Amino acid sequence: MLIEGTYLDGKTSKRHNARLEVNNDHKITAIHLTEQQTILSFKHQFYVVESRLGNTPREIIFDDEQLFVCDNHDEIDKLITWYTNSPSHKHSWLYNLENNSKLIYISTIAIVILLYGIVVHGIPSTAKLMAHNVPYFTSTKIFSSLDILDETVFEPSTLPVKRQQDIRALVAPYLSSYQSLQPRLEFRSGMKANALALPNGVIVFTDDFINLIQTDDEIIAVLFHELGHLTQKHMTQRMIQDAMLTIMVVFITGDVETFDLVTGLPTLLLDLTYSREFETQADTYALTLLNKHDIPLQSFVDAMQNLENYYLKENEGKAHSAMNDFFSTHPKISERILLVEQF
């Protein structure tokens, strides 16, 4: 039998109307070029039949990149069956999957649930496991993250030395039970009121932060929060999670080179969601420690309240929109205070 199609020799871009000659065993024997009235024999020649894909034409590739293209999928499907000596769905099982509407519905729902599970549980718990099991390098941090911050944002602290010594003395007994983390307290300015913990154990209090704090207990409460980040290795975990997210987004959107907004925005939002989750974990950790040391939980609330007032003053005049909550690395202060009440 003959199958109508097009033949391209792979040497020039000239297309030829052609007919594929197939014998009763469904094997290709020749290609007839209709205009030239030539017959190219393909007996015993190796050929590859491309799998069926959507509405795209079917391609058969011969030696030397010769190509036959046609739309007669039914006949071509039979061809494969005989040539490869394996059932036809070996080549068209993907096509069958893609045209099975029941499967499409189910997998759409399944994928939404699965992705939700991966993003909400899979990635965080894998990252947590990894963060806690990677060997802890103590290499003297020639190039530690504090140095980078010193180069870029931080400036030396302007707090009186006495005040710094007092605070160091205040926190020393609490830090002593965390030897394995090698915690070290540093004071810096150049940033708004903030306290941060770096993965190598450095805890930084900014001058603005120390100045807005009213009691020693508040300092302890915030210190506990930062220790929470350190013991739970949040920094490391977040880096691993970001790497996993990136890889996942690349694989799923595949090669959909869309505008970055469509893929970039969800990645950013997810990263921020992870970040807020870490803050809540650190808060919970801090509250537990406060209880353990019989320090009133109110000191945590006070610290939060002071921070809130400080930032309200800083951002005076600027309207606070719901959008900001969405793009914030930290949960809302009111939510953090609520956490204390429920604790």
Added chain:
Amino acid sequence: MKLPSEIPAEHNSNIMTPENRSLGFEFRGDGMEYFKIWIVNILLTIVTLGIYSAWAKVRNNRYFYSNLYLENDNFRYLADPISILKGRLIAVAALIGYYILSLFLPIVAGFLALVLVFSIPYFINQSMGFNHRMSSYKNIQFRFKGSYGQAFMVIYVWPILGILTLGILYPLALLKANEYFVRNSAYGTSKFDFNATYKDYGMIFLTAIGISIAVGFPIALIAYFVPAFTVVSSLLYIVIYFAVIIYIVVSFTNIFYASLSLIEHKFEASLTIAGTAKVILINLFLTMITLGLYLPVAKVRMTKYICSCLIMHTSGSLDNFSAAEKENISALGEEFGQIFSFA
């Protein structure tokens, strides 16, 4: 038996009587059909823990290439999933290694980052070489052959000069990049050419700046005197920003194709701001409310729109292109580029 390498006499008559035609590009893909392919790809990618992503990439690309028609012949994507998988595995391993190193041995990671910076031009050349070779039309493959030096100039030197001159040379940097990309590309043995000027590119930027000032300044003035207008003005800024970005994208696309030529054949793109804005807005909106499930359909709509605006003005027949020499390029550069997201 092979096709006679000499082209029959009747064929030569085509060369003697050049026909000048305008051929429209046409994308025959369908959003729903691609959605099914996409969802099955994701399903199998998740089930195989990412391994299938290489096959998914090939299937995605095949769908888009095979549905792109010019003069009733479709393009083809030829890559072998196995070679993509190899490249992808190496790239992912490198990314993970890099993340781990940057956590524990920042100094080594810093050195590697420097190595990466210098290897990017090489990888980009490899990536483009791979993608061109894996693209064919009328069974003739595309080719890309760029030198490291030129790529380095285009990726680093020109953009840096653009920044150092406060943007004055920036249009030139873009122009050089496009020239580099196009003039090193070939269809078979026929090279593409590009003849845009600095003035063409500069005018687009000047117009964009002009529009921004002409519209933005009055709004800022009103907002200054009428504080209640602030809410409206910030919305207006977003609209202007969006419009200017689209103006730039549309103008550059149109200029790109107008400047492109393949021997005596010319191209033309007639994207409009309104048309492009409509497609992008519909796509963004539907993608957001479907939590990304609309992404594949959005890509089809975008591709359809762009293709419907593309025309090739031929001078003579498209039958006389001949294939280039065979060459082998691995998918490593392409995959590196994607995973480290620089290509």
